[in-house]
Amino acid sequence: MEAIREYLNNMFLNLPETPQVLRAKAELMEMMEDKYEELTAEGMSEKEAVGTVISEFGNLDELAEELGIGDFIKKEEEPQEKKSRHADRRWGLEEAKKYVAFAKTHAMYVALGVMLCIWGPFAESVMDGAIDQGYIGTLIGNLLGNMGMFLFVGAAVVLFILASTKTKEYGKISRYTIALEEEAAAYVRENQEKDERRRVLTTCIGVFLCIFSVVPSMGSGLCRNLLAEAILDSSVLFIAGIGVYLLVSGSSLKNRYQELAKATANYEREQSTNTSTATKPIYEKKKVPAFAIVLIVIFGVLVLSLGAIIPFVVYHNNINLKVTESEIQTETVMPGETMNDPIENITVDADAMELTLEVTDEVEEPEFVYYGEASRKPKIDDKNGVINIESRQHGIQFHFPFGNITEKCTLTVKIPTSMYENTKMDLTLDAGDVHLTGIPNGEIVADLDAGNLIVSECTLDNIKIDADAGNVELKNNHIKAVEAEVDAGNFEMHFDGPKGAYAYDLSADLGNVSINDEKHAGVESEYKVEKDANTAGYEDYRQVKVEADLGNIEIHTN
Structure with a gap:
């Protein structure tokens, strides 16, 4: 039947798609289908039936008057030299x-x-x-x-x-x-x-x-x-x-x-x-060729693997390059404006840098101390209750973390306790460790491509962590809700409160899950338990939810 339809389409190819022509085409198609079904019902093969149908209905000139499209056929019968060469x-x-x-x-x-x-x-x-x-x-x-x-x-x-x-x-x-x-x-x-x-x-x-x-x-x-x-x-x-x-x-x-x-x-x-x-x-x-496809796939995997491994090795083995003294500097970075308003938001977006952020009574206004190459000194805006720290970039950038192998750069930020009130912190780093200490309130969202995250002595409403390559360690904190995704690295949490303060939803694809002395080992290890409603003093505490693809999960409580 498909051959008949294609043949019919070719028959009407050079005719205009007017209502009369379309109606004639539909009628002829119906006639050809009926004849085809009649022949196949009589036992004729499909190929023979198609040939018979085409030979019987294949001359449009003979059927034109019967179908009511004779005028259109006559218009098509013009001298060959006037036709398009197509x-x-x-x-x-x-x-x-x-x-x-x-x-x-x-x-x-x-x-x-x-x-x-x-x-x-x-x-x-x-x-x-x-x-x-x-x-x-x-x-x-x-x-x-x-x-x-x-x-x-x-x-x-x-x-x-x-x-x-x-x-x-x-x-x-x-x-x-x-x-x-x-x-x-x-x-x-x-x-x-x-x-x-x-x-x-x-x-x-x-x-x-x-x-x-x-x-x-x-x-x-x-x-x-x-x-x-x-x-x-x-x-x-x-x-x-x-x-x-x-x-x-x-x-x-x-x-x-x-x-x-x-x-x-x-x-x-x-x-x-x-x-x-x-x-x-x-x-x-x-x-x-199959071998070419295999080689291309292998090469692609190697490139992507190298991109994930290099920044991790660089920052965790402290690979340094030769840099002249004139290129390295330690200085207190002065932001655009000095502010005394309460800090509502802190945003960090950096390519490659080790960040230490501490909330303390030792300073009366925000302090920023940078060590590293002058050309890589971050841009810092500190005004209207917002601190914004970002790498000095212009135009179009391509964020491949493996493109930032360099002398380690560090930025130390100290914020007065009196200015930190329910602050929202958003951290995005391509490569480098992050240390957070003494944060008294608020919430944190951290997205790290390659580097460790260490949070200690903090009191938070919640923290959300997405770590691609690196360990996550929470030490002696009081955090009401913890949510973390760790692709390649360990998650460790030390909590000085009772185990029943939280509900737990822990899963490790290739690693162990342990909470105190209770250990779950094997592929796709899981630990789920509801919060103990009888735990007094921790009514506002909610859940610890951690997913680790390649690494262990450890929870330690009193």
Whole structure:
């Protein structure tokens, strides 16, 4: 039945879709279906039934008057030389050469356009690095960066327009019926086979480059020059753009060959009742070799694993690089404004830094002491009841934690107890340890990619922790609700109150769960228990919920 439907669609392909034509097409389809079902019911095979139906109903000229579309058929009977060459039944060698040239040019235009769109932000990022290093002024740097980005995007738009213009020359070629002469078919087949082998190779290389694109950023933190750091950090765009170019160009060229193959297949189906050798199959799908897929997957896993391991090793083994004394400084950082208002929010967003935050009576106003390279000194805003600490970044940044291998930077923050009132703290660090001490109230949300979190002597309403690679330790705190997700590391909590103060929901995929002397070992260890309602003095305490993928969970209570 599918062959009959396709044949019918080809019969009406060049007729306008008017109500009369659509009604005639539906009537003819119904007649063909009835005949097909009648023949198969009599025991005829499906192939024979299709051939009989097509031979009986396949001449639209004979059925036109009966179906009421005779006028439309007469309009189609115009001189052959006035028809579009897309309706021609046969292509010679010259037409085949032109189409193959079009396919390759179209693929190149589209792929270049996509690549330039990806490269656009690269220019802006490089200019930002030049500004940070002091090579050019801010105004000129921003102007050049924006101009570079818009030039790339503008060139891409021009290429897309050119590709679209070339496509209009052939239109929806897959909807036509085309027969290739023997010489033309041989030419197309030869080029297609060469291009298909090349496409398989470029696909492997393109995927490899897309994965490899993050590798140079691993060394961005090694650079003392901020321009070089920006180039390495944003090189992911440059390399990935080349990879995408290879993928898109090969895929686009393959699609053009497939469209021509469909057009020749349409002709073969239309001539199925006759003996014809005008065309042969010109497209055969090739698969990417299995070994190439395996190598690409292995390489991708290695890159991602390296990205997770490097920052952990750097910060927990204190790998230091040679840095001149002029590049290291210890100073008290003065924020934009000194404030005496109660602190409502503390936000930290840093790439690579060890942070110590303490609430104490030793200071009368917030104090910030930084140790490390001057170029990596964080920006601190302290006003209107909000403390905001963030890395000095400009423009587009690519946050790969493995791109921040550098001399350890530390920031020590001391806040007066009198100014800390139900403060909300939000911490986000790509790499580095965090120490929180003496916080008297409020709540904390911590998101750490690589580094330990140590919270001690704090009284909190709740704390939420998301640690990718590192340990979490809560020591001698009074926290009403604890929620933690630890991907690779241990969770340890020391609580000087009774065990029944909390409800517990603890689970470790690959590790042990223990609470005091009670231990649960094995794969997917779990411990769940409700709060003891008879525990006096801890009515406001709620739950300790911890999930650890690779690591142990330990709870110690009185």
